Amino acid sequence: MSSYLTSVLIFTGINLIAVLGMFLLMGLTGLLSFGQVGFMAIGAYAAALGYTKFGLPFGIGLLIGIVISLLVGLVIGTVTLKLKNDYFALATYGFSEVIKNVLIYFSSFTGGSMGVFGIPASVTLPLVAVIFLVGLVITRNFKVTKLGRNSLAIRNDELAAQVMGINVFKHKLSVFLLSAVFGSVAGSLLAFATYYIEPNLFDWNRSISLIVIVFFGGINSLTGAVTAGLALTLLPEVLHFGAEWRMVIYTFIIIVTMIFRPTGLFGRWEISGRQMMDWFRNRGQRSAARGRG
Amino acid sequence: MKNEQGTILHVDNVTMRFGGVVAVNGANIRLRRGRLAGIIGPNGAGKTTMFNLISGVYTPVEGEIRFKDQAITGKSPDEITHLGISRTFQNIRLFEGLNVYDNVKMAASCRSEYSFLEAILGLPKVWKLEREVASEVEYYLDLVGLSGYEKVWPENLAYGLQRKLEIARALASKPELLLLDEPAAGLNPTEVQELMEIIRHIHKELDITILLIEHHMDMVMSICEELWVMNFGAVIANGDPESVQQDPEVLKAYLGS
Ligand SMILES: Nc1ncnc2c1ncn2[C@@H]1O[C@H](COP(=O)(O)OP(=O)(O)O)[C@@H](O)[C@H]1O
Ligand SMILES: [Mg+2]
Numbered sequence: 295m296s297s298y299l300t301s302v303l304i305f306t307g308i309n310l311i312a313v314l315g316m317f318l319l320m321g322l323t324g325l326l327s328f329g330q331v332g333f334m335a336i337g338a339y340a341a342a343l344g345y346t347k348f349g350l351p352f353g354i355g356l357l358i359g360i361v362i363s364l365l366v367g368l369v370i371g372t373v374t375l376k377l378k379n380d381y382f383a384l385a386t387y388g389f390s391e392v393i394k395n396v397l398i399y400f401s402s403f404t405g406g407s408m409g410v411f412g413i414p415a416s417v418t419l420p421l422v423a424v425i426f427l428v429g430l431v432i433t434r435n436f437k438v439t440k441l442g443r444n445s446l447a448i449r450n451d452e453l454a455a456q457v458m459g460i461n462v463f464k465h466k467l468s469v470f471l472l473s474a475v476f477g478s479v480a481g482s483l484l485a486f487a488t489y490y491i492e493p494n495l496f497d498w499n500r501s502i503s504l505i506v507i508v509f510f511g512g513i514n515s516l517t518g519a520v521t522a523g524l525a526l527t528l529l530p531e532v533l534h535f536g537a538e539w540r541m542v543i544y545t546f547i548i549i550v551t552m553i554f555r556p557t558g559l560f561g562r563w564e565i566s567g568r569q570m571m572d573w574f575r576n577r578g579q580r581s582a583a584r585g586r587g
Numbered sequence: 588m589k590n591e592q593g594t595i596l597h598v599d600n601v602t603m604r605f606g607g608v609v610a611v612n613g614a615n616i617r618l619r620r621g622r623l624a625g626i627i628g629p630n631g632a633g634k635t636t637m638f639n640l641i642s643g644v645y646t647p648v649e650g651e652i653r654f655k656d657q658a659i660t661g662k663s664p665d666e667i668t669h670l671g672i673s674r675t676f677q678n679i680r681l682f683e684g685l686n687v688y689d690n691v692k693m694a695a696s697c698r699s700e701y702s703f704l705e706a707i708l709g710l711p712k713v714w715k716l717e718r719e720v721a722s723e724v725e726y727y728l729d730l731v732g733l734s735g736y737e738k739v740w741p742e743n744l745a746y747g748l749q750r751k752l753e754i755a756r757a758l759a760s761k762p763e764l765l766l767l768d769e770p771a772a773g774l775n776p777t778e779v780q781e782l783m784e785i786i787r788h789i790h791k792e793l794d795i796t797i798l799l800i801e802h803h804m805d806m807v808m809s810i811c812e813e814l815w816v817m818n819f820g821a822v823i824a825n826g827d828p829e830s831v832q833q834d835p836e837v838l839k840a841y842l843g844s
Contacts, residue, residue, distance in 0.1 A: 431709065432707045432708075435706060435707050435708070435709040435713075436706065436707050439696075439701075439706040439713055439717060440692075440693070440696035440697070440699055440701075440706065440717075441703065441706050441707070443685060443689055443692060443693040443696065444693065444697075446682060446684040446685050446689075446693075447682045447684075447685065447693050449684060450682045450683055450684045450685070451680050451682060453644065453664075453680070454676070454680040454681075454682065455682070456663065456664045456665050457642055457643075457644065457664045457665075457668060457673075457674060458668060458673075458693065458694045458697065458756065458757075458760060459665050459668035459669055459694065459697035459698070459760050460665055460697065461663075461665045462665070468703050472703075472707070514684065
């Protein structure tokens with residue numbers, strides 16, 4: 295595989311991990327968050343600074359990023375998740391901007407707007423693939439157990455959900471923390487997939503791109519979110535769109551989706567093992583029938 | 588030993604105000620365990636507010652509510668549901684993002700003893716409990732006559748079936764006290780008859796206490812063992828249907844004299 299293709303796939307995989315977090319939060323639970331990029335920044339800087347300042351290996355930096363993200367997420371979530379969803383969205387935007395500015399301000403430690411140099415680009419495609427698959431299984435388990443049902447119930451009717459026995463705040467907080475972990479892990483991987491990170495890498499339109507992907511693929515469909523994540527990360531890369539065009543294209547996608555397919559490209563459809571088995575079996579039977587006929 | 592005669596619900600001098608509106612005014616209710624009872628009264632009398640107070644949607648400004656001799660005033664709706672009270676809504680509130688089956692399963696699995704972490708890791712225990720819940724769901728769907736509709740989206744159900752689904756969902760959280768807010772509203776006479784049979788059957792089969800709101804006198808008279816009559820936020824009469832029907836206060840409230 296060419297090194298260009300490998301690197302495109304690595305960045306796509308990393309983006310998909312962040313998409314999973316956004317799918318849980320915004321897709322299933324209905325919590326629009328502009329803060330995912332803040333957790334990516336935390337994960338990236340924890341891993342990068344852990345290495346450049348303290349010589350910590352990637353795995354330890356990744357874990358430190360997760361712990362910091364959980365603590366920060368706990369504080370942010372506790373303060374904002376009791377607010378109405380609109381205010382929560384605003385507050386998460388503020389949070390990601392604060393993170394970015396903190397990184398710029400404490401420049402003697404973080405390198406400020408110059409960023410952090412000298413990170414070994416040691417993340418490989420198999421590692422990203424394995425972590426993505428673990429994330430995918432976690433997200434799928436979330437969706438098919440009571441966690442997914444509770445999320446959808448909350449998204450649909452918070453009061454009825456509470457009356458049916460869900461501790462709405464606690465559930466939202468748990469989902470927020472889980473999505474923070476996904477963001478943080480994606481960030482750590484991102485840092486170790488390049489030699490260099492800087493605060494502007496974690497601009498708020500990175501959160502927007504995650505939102506667009508989940509919205510486009512279908513807020514109810516994990517299959518849709520992942521497919522949209524693949525398409526919308528790979529296509530601009532393959533077609534060599536500049537970053538300046540990306541926002542225009544995203545806006546276009548949102549408008550077209552809202553008009554023609556408000557439930558997202560995939561609606562509620564999920565690919566399932568059984569469906570695939572049936573499909574293969576039918577095909578087998580058809581070809582067997584052809585053979586006989 | 589099960590105390591048939593025990594009081595399962597105490598509503599003591601409860602008052603609720605919305606701005607200047609006194610929706611419930613010093614109301615008292617003592618509901619015996621095992622009863623199939625009703626609250627009646629004209630529109631705006633405060634019946635739904637009473638349910639909102641009992642289920643924790645609102646906290647009363649005065650008075651106390653006790654369930655199984657435990658104060659529940661100020662507890663949140665989810666805590667109260669876990670203590671054993673469940674309800675339906677006057678204006679149906681099903682979860683449109685979930686199909687019929689999952690609407691009921693959501694309520695049933697709220698008591699499933701697996702944690703967030705166990706669920707996302709997909710431990711065997713989780714799938715075992717999910718399978719157990721699945722059979723409960725079938726039971727409750729069957730109880731209200733909704734077997735065969737599992738995959739349907741609630742918004743595509745006929746109105747009468749939506750009402751039944753709400754009852755199944757409420758039952759799935761395994762309440763000891765079930766609150767039904769105008770379960771017959773919007774149904775045609777045949778559907779009302781059928782619903783009455785279902786409610787009677789549920790009451791006997793599950794051995795639970797049921798308190799329902801209705802303003803159709805005929806339905807209430809035929810299935811309720813005890814009634815409370817509300818008017819302008821106050822409880823103006825209480826007793827068995829026959830005596831309530833002859834109560835001068837009640838006649839006045841209903842005939843508006
Ligand atoms: N959330 C609320 N805010 C303001 N007023 C309310 C609210 N809920 C109920 N009310 C008022 O309280 C009174 C009783 O309403 P309700 O309990 O719904 O009556 P019922 O169910 O007996 O028809 C009405 O005047 C209603 O307008
Ligand atoms: Mg009412």
